[in-house]
Amino acid sequence: MSKIQHRNLYREVADRIRELIEHGDLAPGERISEKQLCETFGVSRTPLREALKVLASEGLVELLPNRGARVMQLTVKMVKDTYDLMGALEGLSGELACQQINDGQIAAICKLHDQMLEHYHNREMQAYFAVNRQIHESILAAANNQVLEEMYNNLSYRVKRVRYSKKMTDAFWRQAVNDHEMMIVALKARDGKRLGQILRDHLCHKLEVVTLAGVIEDDELINAVNG
Amino acid sequence: MSKIQHRNLYREVADRIRELIEHGDLAPGERISEKQLCETFGVSRTPLREALKVLASEGLVELLPNRGARVMQLTVKMVKDTYDLMGALEGLSGELACQQINDGQIAAICKLHDQMLEHYHNREMQAYFAVNRQIHESILAAANNQVLEEMYNNLSYRVKRVRYSKKMTDAFWRQAVNDHEMMIVALKARDGKRLGQILRDHLCHKLEVVTLAGVIEDDELINAVNG
DNA sequence: TGATGGAATTATGAATTCATAATACCTTTT
């Protein structure tokens, strides 16, 4: 029996705007018109403005006092900084996971790993990514640290718009799979330090293959009156 | 020439509530009455509610749909989890700082370090903590990663209510100073890995001396209807 | 022609009002 969902309008609206941003329907740097979004969603300005405050706290939106909101501009440096941070968090998740993960959880991850390998050999990129994500989520969950999970998800949302290169080269893909092989070894050995290090490096490799679509150079930021 | 500050009411209110929580005027788990706070601050409910949304995103406040807000309850596990996370972030800040810090910045930190030592020897705890914080902030700043800084500050705000033990033992204090001595050595050598490790350990030591005032056991959480 | 100044318009900030869910209190019944 699932709990009754007390949905608030502002949460619903925030979710929808997040989707719009993620999907690119709201472009980076684009001005967000309250009136227009209100009409789109069919809500008044109150819940919309509350949603914008939340999204601003999450770093997805920028609020310019007396001048409204706009989709946060990502700079190359910000993306790099975020990846550095996510690397540290993934590393921590690996260390923590090794401290308390049980055999069943490890077996489950190994199973996912095998699935992933199969998708790799069949060159099913879509499916590969899906399972890949599941593996990382499993490790994060095994770390059993809610605060970490929350922070990681938030960061990951910020850079979700930065898409992987459509033509991820074979070499990179091979490298990624190789990283994962090492992860499994470290995980089975419950070698936290090592797993953490592999995860950190793994994310660095990831950064190398992202296309910086919608990302601007550091000095191209649209100037704004600061609050 | 400093920029004109466009203050919004909701920011002001959020700051004030943060202070109330930090100072303990709003106790953990305490119900926050909109009406009462509105009267206290002399504002209408709109900016207050916007402020609460922001504080909820920051993890300082909990919003219960149709039942208002209350100050976030910290559990022992949450504090421990948060410290683990902050350790990882401090570690990263050390690594990053070593990669790009210049001699001037190092000299400035060394100066702070000497001041801190003096306060230690004079047993001026208040002054010691102030300089101590400056050192950590300097390293964080030297890391030159805005996202990291933002996250770290947020986490630090969440556990600010958890006070250091009034009677921090001499042994712990000695240990802390010792950690700092090693930090300086690693920093001067620009040994990022090492500085990172020291900072991580240093935070673990810190966790040991916090008094868990206002912090409850994991299973004592007041049950609430979830949104 | 370009720059400056001011009125008109538009958008945001905040207060108020209305709607509804949650709570408290009282009555009724066994």
Added chain:
DNA sequence: AAAAGGTATTATGAATTCATAATTCCATCA
């Protein structure tokens, strides 16, 4: 007296209204 049910009250959720800052556009003047 205790429990159940229903009404009254209170607090929150959302829409609307009012105030004000920002922008646009046009007229004026150098």
